[in-house]
Amino acid sequence: MSQRDVPESASSTHQLAWNLTTRTEFAVTSDGVPQRTGNNLDPWYANYAERAAGLAASEVRALFAVASRPEVVSLAGGMPFVSALPQDLIVSSMQRVMTEQGPTALQYGSGQGIPALREQILEVMSLEGISGTVDNVVTATGSQQALDLVAKLFIDPGDVILAESPSYVGALGVFRSYQANVVHVAMDENGLIPEALRQTIAHLRGQGRRIKFLYTIPNFHNPAGVTLSASRRPEILEICRSNEILVLEDNPYGLLHFDEPAPDALRALDPDGVIYLGSFSKTLAPGFRVGWALAPHAIREKLILAAESAILSPSSFSQLVVSEYLANADWRGQIDTFRGVYRERKDAMIEALSEHLPQLSWTNPNGGFYVWVTMPDVLDSKQMLPRAVKELVAYTPGTAFFADGRGRHAMRLSFCYPTPEAIRLGVRRLATVVNGELDLLDTFAGTGTLQLPPSSGYESAPPSDLK
Amino acid sequence: MSESNALSVVVLAGGISHERDVSLRSGRRVADALIAAGHHVVLRDPDASLLPFLANERPDVVFPALHGSSGEDGSLLDLLAGLGIAVVGSTGAAARRAWSKAVASSLVGAAGLSVPDSIVLSHEAFRELGAASVLKVVRERLEGDLVVKPVSGGSAQGVSIVDNPDGLPRAMVEAFTYADVAVVEHRVFGTEIAIAVVDTGDGPRALPAVEIEPTAGVYSFQARYNAGETTFYAPSRLDDAVIAAASEAAILAHRTLGLRDLSRVDFIVDRDGRPWFLEANVLPGLTETSLVPLAIEASGSQASVLYSELVRKAHARAA
Numbered sequence: 001m002s003q004r005d006v007p008e009s010a011s012s013t014h015q016l017a018w019n020l021t022t023r024t025e026f027a028v029t030s031d032g033v034p035q036r037t038g039n040n041l042d043p044w045y046a047n048y049a050e051r052a053a054g055l056a057a058s059e060v061r062a063l064f065a066v067a068s069r070p071e072v073v074s075l076a077g078g079m080p081f082v083s084a085l086p087q088d089l090i091v092s093s094m095q096r097v098m099t100e101q102g103p104t105a106l107q108y109g110s111g112q113g114i115p116a117l118r119e120q121i122l123e124v125m126s127l128e129g130i131s132g133t134v135d136n137v138v139t140a141t142g143s144q145q146a147l148d149l150v151a152k153l154f155i156d157p158g159d160v161i162l163a164e165s166p167s168y169v170g171a172l173g174v175f176r177s178y179q180a181n182v183v184h185v186a187m188d189e190n191g192l193i194p195e196a197l198r199q200t201i202a203h204l205r206g207q208g209r210r211i212k213f214l215y216t217i218p219n220f221h222n223p224a225g226v227t228l229s230a231s232r233r234p235e236i237l238e239i240c241r242s243n244e245i246l247v248l249e250d251n252p253y254g255l256l257h258f259d260e261p262a263p264d265a266l267r268a269l270d271p272d273g274v275i276y277l278g279s280f281s282k283t284l285a286p287g288f289r290v291g292w293a294l295a296p297h298a299i300r301e302k303l304i305l306a307a308e309s310a311i312l313s314p315s316s317f318s319q320l321v322v323s324e325y326l327a328n329a330d331w332r333g334q335i336d337t338f339r340g341v342y343r344e345r346k347d348a349m350i351e352a353l354s355e356h357l358p359q360l361s362w363t364n365p366n367g368g369f370y371v372w373v374t375m376p377d378v379l380d381s382k383q384m385l386p387r388a389v390k391e392l393v394a395y396t397p398g399t400a401f402f403a404d405g406r407g408r409h410a411m412r413l414s415f416c417y418p419t420p421e422a423i424r425l426g427v428r429r430l431a432t433v434v435n436g437e438l439d440l441l442d443t444f445a446g447t448g449t450l451q452l453p454p455s456s457g458y459e460s461a462p463p464s465d466l467k
Numbered sequence: 468m469s470e471s472n473a474l475s476v477v478v479l480a481g482g483i484s485h486e487r488d489v490s491l492r493s494g495r496r497v498a499d500a501l502i503a504a505g506h507h508v509v510l511r512d513p514d515a516s517l518l519p520f521l522a523n524e525r526p527d528v529v530f531p532a533l534h535g536s537s538g539e540d541g542s543l544l545d546l547l548a549g550l551g552i553a554v555v556g557s558t559g560a561a562a563r564r565a566w567s568k569a570v571a572s573s574l575v576g577a578a579g580l581s582v583p584d585s586i587v588l589s590h591e592a593f594r595e596l597g598a599a600s601v602l603k604v605v606r607e608r609l610e611g612d613l614v615v616k617p618v619s620g621g622s623a624q625g626v627s628i629v630d631n632p633d634g635l636p637r638a639m640v641e642a643f644t645y646a647d648v649a650v651v652e653h654r655v656f657g658t659e660i661a662i663a664v665v666d667t668g669d670g671p672r673a674l675p676a677v678e679i680e681p682t683a684g685v686y687s688f689q690a691r692y693n694a695g696e697t698t699f700y701a702p703s704r705l706d707d708a709v710i711a712a713a714s715e716a717a718i719l720a721h722r723t724l725g726l727r728d729l730s731r732v733d734f735i736v737d738r739d740g741r742p743w744f745l746e747a748n749v750l751p752g753l754t755e756t757s758l759v760p761l762a763i764e765a766s767g768s769q770a771s772v773l774y775s776e777l778v779r780k781a782h783a784r785a786a
Contacts, residue, residue: 038680038698041756045695057692059624065481065488069514072483386485386625386644440590440643444598448636 050157051177058460060397063385067394067467073426075349075413076394077466078222078369082285084341085334090285093324101320109316111308113139113292117323121292124326125278128254129264132271132294138303141314143252143279143291148174149306150248150275150293154212155180160204162214164192166372166401166410168222168250171215173461175403180212182403189363191228192216194235201243213246213275219262220253220368223401223412227366230263237270252279252291253368255335258343260366272296280322282369283335288318342369348420349413352427357434362413369416372398374409375434381411382459383452384437391436393429400459408452417467473505474527476778479543481512484535485624485645489692492754494532497774501530504775513543522550528778528785530555532753534621539566539750553785555777561725562749566619568650571724571747578723580716580744583735584609585652587618590643602635605651612654615639617646621748623687628654657737659686660703660710662717663751663762664730667776671721673714674762678703694756701765705736713742720747728777731759 067074097105112118118137125132140146147170155161157179163171165184175182183204186196197214204211216236218228228236240247249266267276279291295303307314325331346364349371353362362373373395375381381397388394396414398407413430415423444450478501480494481487491512498510509526511517513533521529529552537543541559548559557565565571569587576582586605593601613629615638625645627638635651642649663674678700681690690697703710717732724730724747731751734742751759753770763773 038700039761040682040695040698042694056689056696059688062488062622062688062692063485065491066483066485069481069483069487069512383641383644389483389485392483437644440640443590443594444636444640447598447602448633450637450640452637452641 051179054173054176054458054460056460060382060385060400061460061462063389064394064462064466066389066392068465069392072389072392072394073418073422073429074394074467075415075418075423075426075430076396076462077417078414079417079465079467080282080286080369081338081341081345081417082287084337085285089325089329089334090321093321093328096328097317097320097324105317105320107316109313109319110304111138111311111313112304113137113314114316114319114323117290117319117326118292120323120326121278121294124255124283125265125267125276125294128251128262129268130276130294131268136297136300137292137294138300138307139290139292139314139319140307141291141311142281142286142289143250143277143293144170144174145307145311145314146277146291146293146303147171147248147250148177149303149310150213150277150295150299151175151178151180152306152310153299153302154246156210158210159212160209161212162197162200162245163403164216164221164224166223166398166407167215167403168217169396169400169459169461171250172401172403172458175215176458181209184402184404184406185214187221187224187226189226191218191221191226191232192236194232194239197236197239201239201245205243211243211245213248214240215248215250216266217250217253218266219251220256220365221370222253222368223370223396223398224372225363225365225368225370226372227262228266233263233266234269237266237273241270241273247274248277249274250277252277252282255283256339256342256369257367258339258346258365262367267294275299283338284322284325284331288322289315290318290322339367342367342416345415345418345420345423346371348423349415349427352424356427356431360434369414371413371415373411373413375411377409378441378450379434379437380408380452382408384433387436388430388433391429391433393426393433395430396462397459399455400462403458405455473507474778474782475507475524476501476509477521477524477526477529478508478510479513479517479529479531479533479538480510482533482535482538484533484538485620486534486622489622489752489754490532490534490538493534493752493757496753496755496760496770497530497532500769500771500774501778503771506775506778513537518546518550521547521552526552528553528555528781530774530778530781531750533750534752535619539621540619541566551785553781555728555774555781557727557730557749558725561727564724565726565730565747565749568616568746569618569648571720572650572744575720575723575744575747578719580720580723581741582744583614583653583655585650587648587650588639589648591647593639598636598639602639606632606635609651609653612656613638614652614654615642616650616652617642618648618650619646621752622691626687628685630654655735655737655743657735657743658703658705659733659735660705660713660742661731661733661758661762662714663759664717664721664726664732665773665777666728666780667773668780671718673717674759675702675765676705676710676713677701677758677761677765678705679758691752692754692756697756699758699761701761706740709736709740709742712740716742716744720744728780729759
């Protein structure tokens with residue numbers, strides 16, 4: 001008898017039977033014949049928490065694997081160009097830490113972080129108009145961890161988080177993991193649009209939805225490359241204040257401006273309504289995994305407890321090395337060096353786009369790592385990615401930066417890691433991809449729908465070690 | 468195993484292909500298995516340093532765990548043969564026959580296997596003859612649900628199921644994003660099975676058929692590489708006679724295409740128990756969620772034992 005003929009209830013028993021076996025111990029009948037039971041290769045599949053639903057292998061993520069090949073020009077990742085950092089500066093900082101504070105460096109630290117470093121962080125933040133107390137600074141394993149902790153403190157399943165349209169893929173992943181609903185708010189070349197924010201809040205409130213905070217990257221936005229204008233900043237803060245909405249300001253790129261510095265941070269204008277996230281990943285190096293949050297005191301207390309619960313303490317060694325570097329190296333001069341490197345790369349990218357892809361439009365950022373490219377509606381950046389892999393160039397499809405399936409006609413190009421020559425080559429290859437795709441779509445024009453059906457939901461984030 | 472029996476094996480994985488990630492996973496599993504069997508294993512990504520490295524190091528055997536591009540299209544296999552290095556698996560010429568789903572289907576069909584009715588179309592044909600008129604002929608020729616796939620490649624990349632006529636243009640575009648030639652095939656409904664064929668020295672034999680039941684209904688990329696999203700039955704729940712017929716068909720396909728050592732042949736078995744050939748894989752996936760490792764376990768063997776036998780056979784062949 002075929003197992004197909006087994007009644008439904010018996011099949012589910014078989015399913016259960018499998019759950020009690022492992023891959024190497026196949027269930028066998030009394031005569032030694034393997035039972036024809038199903039194996040889904042993960043006996044715990046039914047047990048995952050709902051918040052794990054988005055943690056899945058995806059085709060787009062798999063395609064990024066080629067970016068690690070030297071032949072491929074990757075404009076997809078977000079790795080800072082750490083080679084611009086003189087190695088001896090770091091080596092001497094590490095040596096001093098181990099010689100002078102070895103036992104401390106190798107020991108657990110406080111969940112809040114090392115006091116000397118927190119003092120220095122105040123100095124770094126003062127460059128963007130922020131004043132605060134050292135007590136309200138909490139260091140973290142990269143600002144990404146601070147982002148996760150803030151989300152953990154505030155988000156209940158179903159809560160709404162407001163974010164720019166588009167927004168940082170890594171933040172969308174965090175919000176998703178706490179089962180928030182991200183609602184995007186429109187932005188233009190001057191950043192978040194106050195009127196759009198007002199309307200979105202009113203609309204959501206009208207539906208009885210609970211908004212927990214506004215997540216914003218005001219400076220040299222990832223992925224959009226735009227900066228919230230000085231004139232809009234007080235207005236955005238006022239809208240949030242009057243609606244009792246907390247602001248989570250994420251500012252990893254603020255000091256990496258090319259011409260004019262960015263306006264003062266939102267936190268500089270509103271110490272009570274803003275949690276500020278900062279990072280040494282772009283101004284120094286991401287390998288240390290040191291970032292921080294500056295939060296109003298009540299939130300800060302909970303952040304420290306949440307941090308201790310998650311990781312006990314951030315790396316003492318890393319914090320001390322960063323502290324030593326800030327104390328003894330010309331860190332401001334080093335940031336100037338980074339600015340010069342990234343300015344040259346951004347210019348190379350904009351020039352190459354003008355030369356090779358004049359039919360597209362893009363943002364021209366005054367800082368940061370990213371250019372946001374908008375394509376004609378017929379083109380779909382996710383659909384085009386396999387073609388890009390064949391042409392040895394990689395980018396991040398725009399869909400990664402939306403929680404609602406939008407972004408198909410856009411892509412993020414990063415200019416932080418590849419050299420200007422590689423950027424020019426990459427954009428030239430990208431033009432081959434775009435033209436090849438346009439040619440294909442032209443061939444099929446008028447025959448029916450060529451667009452992928454709209455999808456809702458999230459893309460999985462690109463790997464964190466993507467070039 | 469005594470040290471003197473250990474062979475030096477270079478496992479190739481990665482490469483520049485849409486399936487690089489899958490290949491890296493396969494390669495690591497093969498390397499682990501061969502290390503467990505006592506061999507000296509080096510895992511390499513095929514790049515500009517590979518051929519000089521092999522020419523210099525002269526490993527006993529190369530085990531290609533490459534999916535797509537230079538691995539499966541036969542180029543690298545020919546080059547390895549040119550270097551006089553023993554290779555597990557098929558020759559370049561055989562790989563080329565299987566790599567093109569169009570070539571494989573016509574050869575296997577001519578040998579007497581049931582193959583779904585299909586039309587093979589290049590992007591150029593659409594450009595030259597006009598997409599609308601080509602699509603009209605396709606729709607007239609192939610009725611009902613269709614499957615559109617790139618002529619080469621695996622992991623269901625670029626594959627679409629067309630269950631209403633309006634979906635055909637979009638499915639063509641999807642396939643042409645991966646390859647310049649696409650196969651439009653009549654969709655056969657039934658039970659999807661995969662049969663691994665191995666030959667450790669006494670002729671090709673079929674391992675237990677693995678039946679595939681994706682939770683979402685379609686064995687997509689997601690269903691292939693996220694454990695939990697597909698239920699596998701190894702051996703298949705199909706009737707023994709049906710499995711026996713499909714196993715014979717798999718061996719016939721393996722022989723017809725001139726494949727060697729290890730292959731995987733995929734079928735849909737329709738409600739009458741007839742196996743329809745879908746494709747043959749020269750370098751089948753060997754990841755944690757792949758079909759061949761399941762078949763090996765269901766046969767009562769272990770990956771380390773079987774891969775080791777294949778490595779020894781390749782070594783003996785070259786000696």
